[in-house]
Amino acid sequence: MSFVPIIFGKKDWDSNHPLASQYGGIYCPNCHNFQVTPVKRREFISFWFIPVFPIFWGNQLHCPVCNWRQDFKTEDQLKKVQKEQQKVRQ
Numbered sequence: 001m002s003f004v005p006i007i008f009g010k011k012d013w014d015s016n017h018p019l020a021s022q023y024g025g026i027y028c029p030n031c032h033n034f035q036v037t038p039v040k041r042r043e044f045i046s047f048w049f050i051p052v053f054p055i056f057w058g059n060q061l062h063c064p065v066c067n068w069r070q071d072f073k074t075e076d077q078l079k080k081v082q083k084e085q086q087k088v089r090q
């Protein structure tokens, strides 16, 4: 019997969201910084470091300070968040 190494893994990364400049600096409910920006999130099951099977593909709000994340789907949701933020800032 030969030893079989674990060849499956998980690969994930964020890329810039087209609305990031418009909706940057959103309040983070976890660490209370205004650092949250929308990102495009990809998570894949990888096989020999090659991403093969998507397990998450979508938009998230991401805080680079504490790594807090929340999914969102539409720009309307971002607008709603931004509107609610105005109460926080006052």
Ligand SMILES: [Zn+2]
Pocket (backbone or CB within 6 Å): 028, 029, 030, 031, 032, 033, 063, 064, 065, 066, 067, 068
């Ligand atoms: Zn945070």
